[in-house]
Structure formats: structure tokens, C-alpha cells
Amino acid sequence: MKPATRLERIYLVLTLILMILAAPAPLLAVGQAKPPAYYQKIKELAVRVEPEIIAIRRDLHAHPELAFQERRTAGIVADYFRKLGLEVRTEIGGTGVLGVLKGGLPGPVLAMRGDMDALAITEETDLPFASKEKVIINGQETGLMHACGHDIHTAMLLGVASVLSQMKNQVTGTILFIAQPAEEWGDGAQKMIQDGVFRDYRPEAIFAFHVDDTLKAGYVHYVPGYSGANCDTFFLNIYSEGCHGADPDQCVDPIVVGSHVVLALQAMVSREIDVHDHTVITVGYFHAGTATNIIPKKAELRATVRSYGDEHRERLKKKITRTITGICQSHGAPFELDYQFGTPSLYNHPELLEAIRPTAEAVLGGPDRLIKDRPEMGGEDFSYFAREIPAVMLSLGVVPPHLERTSVHSPTFVADEKAIGLGIKLMSCILMDYARKPAARRVRAFKKS
Ligand SMILES: [Zn+2]
Numbered sequence: 471m472k473p474a475t476r477l478e479r480i481y482l483v484l485t486l487i488l489m490i491l492a493a494p495a496p497l498l499a500v501g502q503a504k505p506p507a508y509y510q511k512i513k514e515l516a517v518r519v520e521p522e523i524i525a526i527r528r529d530l531h532a533h534p535e536l537a538f539q540e541r542r543t544a545g546i547v548a549d550y551f552r553k554l555g556l557e558v559r560t561e562i563g564g565t566g567v568l569g570v571l572k573g574g575l576p577g578p579v580l581a582m583r584g585d586m587d588a589l590a591i592t593e594e595t596d597l598p599f600a601s602k603e604k605v606i607i608n609g610q611e612t613g614l615m616h617a618c619g620h621d622i623h624t625a626m627l628l629g630v631a632s633v634l635s636q637m638k639n640q641v642t643g644t645i646l647f648i649a650q651p652a653e654e655w656g657d658g659a660q661k662m663i664q665d666g667v668f669r670d671y672r673p674e675a676i677f678a679f680h681v682d683d684t685l686k687a688g689y690v691h692y693v694p695g696y697s698g699a700n701c702d703t704f705f706l707n708i709y710s711e712g713c714h715g716a717d718p719d720q721c722v723d724p725i726v727v728g729s730h731v732v733l734a735l736q737a738m739v740s741r742e743i744d745v746h747d748h749t750v751i752t753v754g755y756f757h758a759g760t761a762t763n764i765i766p767k768k769a770e771l772r773a774t775v776r777s778y779g780d781e782h783r784e785r786l787k788k789k790i791t792r793t794i795t796g797i798c799q800s801h802g803a804p805f806e807l808d809y810q811f812g813t814p815s816l817y818n819h820p821e822l823l824e825a826i827r828p829t830a831e832a833v834l835g836g837p838d839r840l841i842k843d844r845p846e847m848g849g850e851d852f853s854y855f856a857r858e859i860p861a862v863m864l865s866l867g868v869v870p871p872h873l874e875r876t877s878v879h880s881p882t883f884v885a886d887e888k889a890i891g892l893g894i895k896l897m898s899c900i901l902m903d904y905a906r907k908p909a910a911r912r913v914r915a916f917k918k919s
Pocket residue numbers: 618654878879
């Protein structure tokens with residue numbers, strides 16, 4: 471091929487320069503956007519506080535406490551907040567603690583939440599700080615374990631409070647640090663709200679982490695919109711006069727009626743519910759009878775009902791009640807139905823999520839580290855806060871390098887503590903960046919379910 475002439479080379483260079491100038495702005499910005507100067511300060515402070523926070527996490531892990539009994543944990547949190555010079559309120563909604571950091575610059579009120587309670591599980595890890603605590607439940611001794619990472623959530627709450635209070639002259643507005651009891655029972659957040667956690671300061675937005683047992687440390691999952699389900703239950707008793715198993719025509723058979731109920735509810739989900747309205751009905755408890763030849767006087771059924779949003783939840787309650795009533799009446803079986811709404815679905819505010827996305831990507835080191843996840847049908851009582859104010863919960867990867875995954879609520883749950891320092895940095899930057907946004911660019915309106 472003939473070598474390019476001098477004129478051709480000049481033309482080529484000019485064309486390239488024009489192409490670069492005409493490129494969309496984000497292309498030019500790649501690698502050029504400078505993070506705010508306080509990122510460096512946050513990083514330094516987070517690195518400095520990390521060993522202390524990991525030590526606290528290990529201490530909390532070794533001494534887990536059940537829902538509403540988190541007195542030792544709450545004491546550690548309150549003492550730590552006081553040492554940092556925060557305004558502290560304790561015993562909110564039971565054992566809840568609120569720490570208030572007033573920044574040196576005027577700005578909005580924002581909040582971070584960490585939950586404190588553990589689970590009645592006997593730990594089976596070989597961690598040097600594994601829990602040896604025991605508790606008696608229903609007359610049976612069982613172990614206690616932080617198997618859902620709430621020790622990590624509480625420790626990170628302290629870490630962020632430490633970092634930001636050491637640079638409070640640069641903090642814009644007020645930050646509430648909320649240590650919440652009883653997430654596992656699904657009502658700690660609600661109790662704190664009812665007990666006036668927002669009495670003196672009402673945040674514009676609230677953020678939280680949950681550990682993610684499918685992701686390595688360094689990665690974060692997010693779900694815009696619904697990410698956790700309404701966790702409702704029903705208790706159904708079906709009655710009979712009872713009779714001999716050889717004479718089934720002499721009484722109603724509550725086991726047969728209950729079996730119809732179980733199957734009809736599954737058919738109801740597939741035939742009566744819009745396929746886009748996520749729904750799970752699981753009858754996890756069906757107890758009846760004592761012998762092969764006796765038709766019992768009672769069958770007891772208990773179920774969990776999972777869905778998203780208030781409207782769908784109400785509709786489901788009506789349909790389930792109608793189905794159960796119809797089946798029991800058609801068999802002439804007296805029944806009692808107790809339908810209870812539990813923890814509402816968690817709604818991650820999509821605009822709030824978008825507003826903090828650049829911060830998360832910058833701190834994590836790129837957009838590929840912030841991964842969109844599928845919504846789940848599990849429950850998370852952070853939803854009570856999300857019904858009050860715009861909220862975002864991020865899932866922080868904690869799977870250790872030597873494992874494919876780790877499993878929350880399992881006796882072998884282990885977490886990579888590298889995630890703790892990252893979480894402290896990430897939440898500190900989110901709170902600092904979001905507070906600095908002008909009011910018009912912060913989220914105000916929100917969906918309440
Ligand atoms: Zn849990």
C-alpha cells in the first residue's frame with residue numbers, strides 16, 4: 471500500500487480532532503470528573519477508624535441479642551455516639567437509639583439506619599469471635615447468632631458517625647444515625663416511628679445497607695422500586711364435630727376441607743391474579759388429627775402471603791377471604807379466619823437512587839460495581855421508614871473470596887469484613903454529596919407503599 475502523503479496525514483489528524491470535539495460530553499468526561507475534595511478526607515478517616523469498627527463488630531457478633539432485648543448493643547451504640555459528641559436519645563421504641571450530628575453548614579436533615587437484633591440460631595462457624603450465647607425459646611435452649619449481618623450494619627452506622635463527626639465543619643445540614651431494634655420481628659422500625667424518632671428532626675431522605683450474601687465485597691446491588699414484599703399472614707381454623715374415620719358421612723372432614731383450601735389458593739394465584747402482580751401464598755403450617763381412624767375436630771392452617779403495594783395487598787386479602795369462606799361454607803364447615811397485615815413492602819425511591827448513583831459509582835470504582843438486582847419477596851422493616859420519607863436500601867456484597875456465596879439466616883453465615891470499610895466510605899460520601907445538592911434537585915414527592 472502506498473504511504474500516506476503529508477496532506478493526507480494532516481487531513482487525518484484534523485478529522486480525528488474534529489471527531490473528539492464532536493463526541494458527547496460524557497465521553498470527554500470519562501476519567502476527568504474530579505471527586506469532591508472531601509472524598510480524600512473521608513477515605514483517610516474511614517481507613518483510620520476501620521480497625522476500631524471491626525473490633526466493635528466482632529464484639530457485637532460474639533454477644534448477639536434478640537429483638538427488643540438489644541440492651542448491651544444499644545448501650546455500646548449510645549456510648550459511642552456520646553463519645554463523638556452527638557446529641558443522643560435512647561429507649562426509642564424499646565431499645566432504639568438516635569444520634570444527631572449537626573453539621574457546620576446549613577442544609578437538609580438526612581438519616582442513616584442500622585438494625586441491631588440477632589437470630590435464635592446456634593452458630594456453626596469457626597470464627598474466633600463466634601457467638602456462644604444461649605437463649606430459651608418455648609422451653610428449649612438454642613443459640614443466638616448475628617446470622618443476618620445486623621452486627622455489620624450497626625458497626626457501619628458507628629463508623630459513618632465517626633467519620634462525619636470528625637469533619638463536621640464540612641457537613642451540610644443534620645444527620646440522624648438510627649440504631650433500630652427488632653428488624654427480624656418486623657416491627658422495630660414501626661415502634662421507633664410511633665415513639666417519635668422523628669419528633670425533633672424530620673429527615674428528607676433515609677439510607678440503609680443490608681449485607682448481600684450473593685455478592686463479593688466491593689460490589690453493591692440495588693433495586694429501584696419495590697425490593698421487599700408485604701409480609702402478611704393468615705391463621706385459619708376449620709372445625710368439625712369429629713367422628714369415626716370409617717363413617718365419614720357422619721361429620722365434616724376438616725382435613726379434606728383444608729386440602730381444598732390449599733389447592734384453591736394456588737389456583738387462585740395462577741388464574742385470578744395479574745401475572746405482573748407479584749404474589750406468593752405459602753401454607754407453611756397444616757396441623758390436624760391424632761390417628762388414622764379418627765376424623766379430627768379441627769384443622770389448623772397458617773400461611774404467609776407476599777405481595778407488593780397497598781392496593782394489591784388489600785385485593786389479595788379480599789380474594790383469599792372469599793375463597794376460604796366459599797370452600798368452608800360449601801362443605802358446611804365452621805371456620806375462623808384471622809388475617810393479619812405484617813411488614814409492608816419496601817419501596818426504594820427510584821429518583822433518590824438515581825440521585826446517589828454517581829456517588830456510588832465513584833466510590834465503588836465504576837458502574838460495573840453497582841449492579842441492578844431483581845426484586846425479592848422477602849421482608850425488610852426498613853419499609854416503615856420508606857413509608858414516611860424517600861428511602862433507599864443498598865445491598866452490600868460480603869461474600870468472602872474463598873466462597874461462591876454465603877447464606878443469611880444460616881448457622882454458617884460468614885462475611886468478608888473488607889465490606890465494612892467500603893460501606894463506611896460509601897455511606898459517608900452519599901450523605902455528604904446528597905446534602906450538598908440544591909433543594910430543587912433533592913427528592914420531595916414519594917410513593918407511600
Ligand atoms: Zn434477617
